[in-house]
Amino acid sequence: MLQLFLPAEYGAHEFNWQKLYGPVYRLKGCFGQDRLMVSDPLALQHVLNSNHFEHGPSIDNAVSLLFEEKCVMAAKGEIHRRLRAAMHIGFTASAVRECLPLFERVAQAAAERLKELPRLPTDIVPVLSEATLNTISQVILSSSTQELGQDFVLNNTQILALASSQSAVQILAEAVAVRLPKWVWRAVMHLPTTTFNIIRTAKCFARELGERTVREKMEAGRQGQIDVFDMLLDLGRWEKKRKNALTKEEVAAQTGMLFIAGQDNTATLLAFGLLELARHPQFQKELRAEMHHFLGHRSQGLVYDNMPLLNAFIKETLRVYPAGALQERMAIQDTVIPLAGAIKTSTGELITRILVRKGQVVSMAVASYHRLETLWGEDAHEFRPSRWLDGTAYQGQALGPYANLLSFLGGPRVCLGWRFAILEIQVFFFELVSKLCFALPKDDSASVRVRFANTLIPVLQNGEKGALLCVRRIEHE
Numbered sequence: 001m002l003q004l005f006l007p008a009e010y011g012a013h014e015f016n017w018q019k020l021y022g023p024v025y026r027l028k029g030c031f032g033q034d035r036l037m038v039s040d041p042l043a044l045q046h047v048l049n050s051n052h053f054e055h056g057p058s059i060d061n062a063v064s065l066l067f068e069e070k071c072v073m074a075a076k077g078e079i080h081r082r083l084r085a086a087m088h089i090g091f092t093a094s095a096v097r098e099c100l101p102l103f104e105r106v107a108q109a110a111a112e113r114l115k116e117l118p119r120l121p122t123d124i125v126p127v128l129s130e131a132t133l134n135t136i137s138q139v140i141l142s143s144s145t146q147e148l149g150q151d152f153v154l155n156n157t158q159i160l161a162l163a164s165s166q167s168a169v170q171i172l173a174e175a176v177a178v179r180l181p182k183w184v185w186r187a188v189m190h191l192p193t194t195t196f197n198i199i200r201t202a203k204c205f206a207r208e209l210g211e212r213t214v215r216e217k218m219e220a221g222r223q224g225q226i227d228v229f230d231m232l233l234d235l236g237r238w239e240k241k242r243k244n245a246l247t248k249e250e251v252a253a254q255t256g257m258l259f260i261a262g263q264d265n266t267a268t269l270l271a272f273g274l275l276e277l278a279r280h281p282q283f284q285k286e287l288r289a290e291m292h293h294f295l296g297h298r299s300q301g302l303v304y305d306n307m308p309l310l311n312a313f314i315k316e317t318l319r320v321y322p323a324g325a326l327q328e329r330m331a332i333q334d335t336v337i338p339l340a341g342a343i344k345t346s347t348g349e350l351i352t353r354i355l356v357r358k359g360q361v362v363s364m365a366v367a368s369y370h371r372l373e374t375l376w377g378e379d380a381h382e383f384r385p386s387r388w389l390d391g392t393a394y395q396g397q398a399l400g401p402y403a404n405l406l407s408f409l410g411g412p413r414v415c416l417g418w419r420f421a422i423l424e425i426q427v428f429f430f431e432l433v434s435k436l437c438f439a440l441p442k443d444d445s446a447s448v449r450v451r452f453a454n455t456l457i458p459v460l461q462n463g464e465k466g467a468l469l470c471v472r473r474i475e476h477e
């Protein structure tokens, strides 16, 4: 497990195992736990869509530790379906399009902040993280980061730092926790340690903020900018009790989860993208030229979907850096997983289906799937956006909601905010890259590694999350 989670660079062992053993193999976890590592596309599609699998124990524990019981990420079965159906209203293509002016304002402000940085290598992650927090709080609650208050923002930073720390001790602790009965796990959460204090404070802040916002909205009625909570509360039709309508408590319970889910993955993806642009200065120039071309030819607003290089670049960043590089599921009954290609077992038998027993933990190896040479080309380990333009990228049966990638996963638990994320990312890259140039620091000690700590993150030499880049404003190229 340590080789899987704590190599110097994420995937150092996992990608080799995939080459050696193929897209399905068994791995021994802590205390003899048996994990099935899966990157076969048909198997992944099956696990994601079958009701024979649910979140595995590690995800369940993390979600119940961080978020409210009634939030969509924690819910299961019929309750999950009802919450999803109700929340969809805030994340449709048209609802997301309404956010465009806001995305553009926040991204412009982030570009201004980056412009002010000295030319010395600087960590860009905090600026990106603050900007995406600002977007999510305005879209969900119509509140700016300032309105949330300094204590909230500080606690948000602490909770993200906590979520992105992964040590051998923590991996072991998690393995132990998975075996604890639920009541012991709940009791452990009340321990007076710094970690649990931060988590309790975060939950308290989110609950208080969610309940206050819902109360104020119910009292004030709908006015001015309509945000996601307005839509969920559906103030105008509250009395009619629509089939999927959420209660006020259920709306408030989504607050903390939406803040974390909507902020961190987006900020990290932006950081990885800018890092790759710094590593590929020629591509960065071509991308900027495309942006300036569209700026010069816009008659009304910018249509980001029409920019080929920008979208190829975003897809490649999502492919190489999927936030959920490893996603855990557990079989809730005996079942069979079909495979796209036959594999040889340790006894030499060729099989095209795998029988799994109830309780089997399946690791969906998303990062490995994104690097299968049979699907993405022989150079699948390289960052090469042009694969999306020259037909190399996998175009087979659709897996995820976007570009056949599993960065947003798929099936009934597919990321609720994927359209939101794509538009936000398009706008941010456009604003930042059309106005600023990103370069790698000369000093090797500033180099960045990739680690998996609940999500895929860039880390500095000291092991902390961050990405050092030299940023300078573009005059005329």
Ligand code: HEM
Pocket (backbone or CB within 6 Å): 059, 072, 073, 074, 084, 136, 258, 261, 262, 263, 265, 266, 269, 322, 323, 324, 327, 407, 408, 409, 412, 413, 414, 415, 416, 417, 418, 420, 421
């Ligand atoms: C690059 C950005 C993003 C990535 C890579 C990403 C990825 C994911 C992934 C992999 C999951 C599935 C987790 C699981 O089942 O264990 C997920 C779930 C979720 N995401 Fe995202 N996400 C992103 C942005 C967003 C945004 C912007 C929002 C909201 C505004 C959002 C809201 C959610 C919610 C609510 C869920 C839970 C869905 C459920 O359990 O039914 N995400 N996301």
